[in-house]
Amino acid sequence: MKQICKLLILFFFFGNITAQQIDDVDFKSVRANLNLSSELEQVDGMYTVEFKVLRDIDSLFLDAKNIQLTSQVSEYSGIARDFNNIVEERSIKAQIKDGKLWFYDDFKAGTRMALRFTYSASPKKAIYFVDDQIWTQGQGKFTSHWLPSIDDVNDKIKFDLAITAQYPNSALANGRLVKKERFGDLTKWTYSMQQPMSSYLVALVIGNYSKKTETSKSGIPLEYYYYPEDSLKVEPTYRHTKVMFDFLEEEIGFPYPWQNYKQVPVKDFLYSGMENTSLTIFSDSYVVDSIGYNDKNYVTVNAHEMAHQWFGNLVTATSGEHHWLQEGFATYYALLAERDIFGDDHYYWQLFKNAQELIAQEEAGESTSLLNPKSSSTTFYKKGAWALHVLREKVGDSAFKAGVSSYLVKHQFATVETMDFISEVEQASNKDLTAFLNAWLVDSKLPEDAMVKSLKQSEFMSDYFSVDCQLYNEKCDEYVVSDVSDKVKVKVISQMPYQIEASAFQNSLQVRQAISQYVDKIPFQLKTAYESLLNDKSYVTIENALYNLWVNFPQDRVKYLHKTKDIIGFNDHNIRLLWLTLNLNTLEFQPDRKQDALNELIGYSLPQGSFELRMKAFGYLKLLDAFEIRSIESLMAAAQHHNWRFSKYAKELILELETKPVYKTIIDSLKQKQP
Template sequence: MRLYILQLWAISLFAVAHSFATEKEQPYIDFIDAQVTVTPDFNSKSVTGKVIYTFKVSAAISSFFVDAQQMNITKVVLDDKTTSFEYDDKKLTVNATLQPDTNHRLQIEYSTTPKKTLYFVHDYQGRDQIWTQGQGKYTSNWLPSFDDMNEKVTFDLSVIYKKGYEVIANGVLKETKTVNDSLQQWNYDMTQPMSSYLVALAIGKYDKVVETSKDGIPLETYFYPEDKDKYEYTYKHNKEIFDFLVTEIGVEYPWQNYKQVPVKDFLYAGMENTTATIFSDAFVVDKIAYNDRNYINVNAHELAHQWFGDLVTETEGTHHWLQEGFATYYALLAEQKIFGQDYFLYKLYESAEQLTALSQSEGATSLLDPKASSLTFYQRGAWTLFALQKLIGEANFKITIHNYLKKHSFENVTTADFFVIAQEVSGTDLSEFKKKWLENIAFPSQEALDILTQYDFIKNYLALAGERTQPLAGKWGTLVKALEFPVNDYLGQEAVYQLSGDTSQEAIALYDKAFETNNLFVRQAIASSLSSVPTSLKEQYETLLEDESYATIEPALYHLWANFTGDRAKYLEATKDITGFNDKNIRILWLVLTLSTPEYNKAQHPKYFEELVSYTAPEFHFTTRQNAFAYLESMNAFTDKVLLNLVNGATHYNWRFRDSCRKILDKLLQSETYQKKYVDLKVKLSQSELEYLKRKMDL
């Protein structure tokens, strides 16, 4: 899984709280395969289903269980006989005496309205979209299965849904069958076992493109039919990443095919379900957005998990870095292939800085703490692999990875399993290394720096960064050099940031030079850091509005509008057709600025205000809604529609969005005016919205 928030640069330090058993919960029973048939119903957000497990018993048992959260269990059949069972809303227990070395068959029929794990959303066109998120949420919320990751099963899913939709699940689509005039059945087949949290389902309106990897693996990439023009940049380098990782990891891709499906309002950046990655459609990008927020990293990260996580799976949370650290490291290697070595090193430098800061805070943990932060699991995990590769050498590292994956294929693993092999292959005593990188709470910052400074780029970067506290006069020549052709993205940006908005003659000369680099990232640094624009730079600053970067255009538009009041209409006219990212960053800013510019299109202002309000509605991506709410709050413009959409947002399943809405709502409810308004509006609220509001005020 890749947390969205990392991609957006803001590092979140919340712990991934898992508690998993260290051994198989049911050691004498092995579930082999599962034939699943499910029928989701969009209107009632429920699912009815049947699952048939075959299993082996290795020692006499008198009972066994399957995890099933808050289901209505209608029938249980053991070896062709309907059987009684106990059910406590969490575990379905069958009391039966079973002999050693026997095979059995268990059939469970059920229906349920899952509170989580299976999500029913309307897409942007109001069509059905249904998808799962198993990790951290438990697949047993919609399918009787195993919360224990150590129980690996070959899951074959059959899904019955409306004709005209696409159904994507784990494995290969064997056939589709007509059920009746309106329903169809999709039969998927898996040939290898996996943990239950990797079982997945996605239903929606999609088109797809199928490429074939160098090794003949079908790569199916899905997209909304209306996003045809975004296909190219969303899945840019897709096949290249796949072929690269197969070669780099040195073990053939373990599954039958690989599918990727974007969905709306996803909880994370992406999820590595076996053969079927589901990812946030915030990564569906056009040519310009590709420069700022592309899918490359998440694409490579989830793909790397198909080996690290799906093929070999941690036994418990202590070893979570075996999944996230490895996926992060291999994604970075794939990015290096595409964006170059400076990119790779800069990312490592950046994460070393963050890990050093974390080390000095209360949240510091070792890498083997199951409650470690995601920064630790992902970035310290990746650093550990980079450092290990440096220590034992590239060849030994590759052999270690190969042997580790081969030895433990389709099994569960611990950190010791990996290091036993690394030690064997390299003939090196790794106990000191393990202490430093895995067991100690402090991140080994000095060791990380020693590795990084073997590279000229990092040496040059650190020399420049060392000038930060110098007055401009003392470092002018150094900054000029950093902005000289051919400018390095990172050195150029650093030089601009060191000017920190200074508008002296000396600084202006440097900004002049920075503009002329024509480097997208250097110019982006100007747009975001030079907020009071001197008249002598006005003309150049205006050219930022034409850069191929929505992250540049947004602050540039705002700063120009704020600095040159006489030209506001001109700037608004120049940007009136730009939407920006999927959160509509430019369009929403444009609407807000236009509403504050009486001389520009005054007659249209009511229409523009309506448009701004409309972006708070559920049919838009939650980041668009979040953006619109934030601006409307700053304008103190809470119309009835906004108030209703705000409560709707406060009950959303996506906690980041939900919390931002709740914060605004809590503030509003301190005023009697808004309390009264909500009393008037209560007939328009849904049951769950009403219940939420009742907990906050008298209704």
């Protein structure tokens, strides 16, 4: 009866997966020889697709959004291994209709066939031409906008790409580089995959990169790409990568399933990172120096995308109802990898922060089932990770790891549903998991009591919960100079920022950063100690301290500006942009160079900068009320940017500027010039 109830529950959420083309044809492999033009933002391809017909049909299709055929479609009686091996060619009737490339013929069950054609595409999504870079993003965007493929994740295909790029650029794709050929100022890079994958995981990157390589304990090449000018940032950016890779292989209990693992940063990426098979693409805002590492680093994103190589790439959820099998698992295993490096306190602290976000979501009335395909990222990622943490506590380490391993072995290079995983853990643990299934996966209500109980197993978290200066009449300032954890000290500072003394500054980087964040009204007796924050190896601390000191001690503004004049900060120039703004508001500092400072600030808002840099520059120009025609023109261009966060910000700021007559005149004039 319990098993019947379980199946009914799952049917309620999962429904029937509609039988589609996968019942008619099994696509085996795709080989594409690609030429890409940054100037035309165009893709031209020579394409071969191999498949097996599963039952008699008169048509089949590939998804092909806004793609045009530039040759006839040819069929081979033998399998074409490359474009020079043409065997018994004959034409096949083909038509592009409603975003699909249809092939019409008398396709007989059991037949293996290969079709060949050339095509051209001018895609508006899924591939992006950003300055001197070209990069892709298939998840949620559909690879079929630039490469004929199958949008259904349930059809896994072996993809081999050959990419021709301008020298000295590098061209990266999934799999192993098997050939590199130079033709004048062009280079052709040929990549080969050994195993199939869903089409959304196909990827390419073209850009000017250097490379550093390590080898995992199991012999897998780990390739770290970087801009040539960022050689000093390679170590802090990719710090702990090999350690995390080795840990995940051992912890998951299934060998890394691909030939190599490459990671490459790109400009103006849509997300933090994307786990394309064997080729993670991530935002270059995570490329940091040794100081930036202390504030914002790539470790968590790195571990998350790495874990996806198993959970999402090796086994892929059949549909949105099971999306937690990808994001929840990647989040959980990233936490485990970080726990291995940073310890138990870090692990429980991250769980606690995730719990806070989930509770806030529930208090806002937005909590949903983990099996609801319309759930938020917070639910899929963080509730999913919590569910796995609690499940492991329930069944024990041994059974949990055995269940995960058998789940991956049984469903490798295939698609999965939630019960595929649950049944393996039930078998490994010899426990019925119906109650767990209902509480954590089916029910939309958050099991807060269970979360608190689990967190309190950590002595560190118990100590953290026990300190609350707002509820208890304690001498909380004593905590800041005691031997308690830094997290407790930060909590105390956040609750009573104006009761700290100079001795509080004799603390770690993290605690000093909290002082810079929460102590914005600086007593004179703390002035000297507070000024020492400008020497910290933290761009966040320096930014906060510079602003707070400038506000609190006007008589020393010139001193503070002199001290910080050469500090840039993160890739978004956080300290430099603040410095320029404070410069423009400090009349006695470099009075004959104010226009230079303003021009530099305006320059950061122009299109050659990253969207994070431009967005921050726009914010300061708004604060200074200093927009002019160049920056407004750049803002209007930003409203059409491919990154939705940036375009949304720009559109809202334009509406705000239009309320001022002087800006509205400029905006109206520029609109008239637009095509």
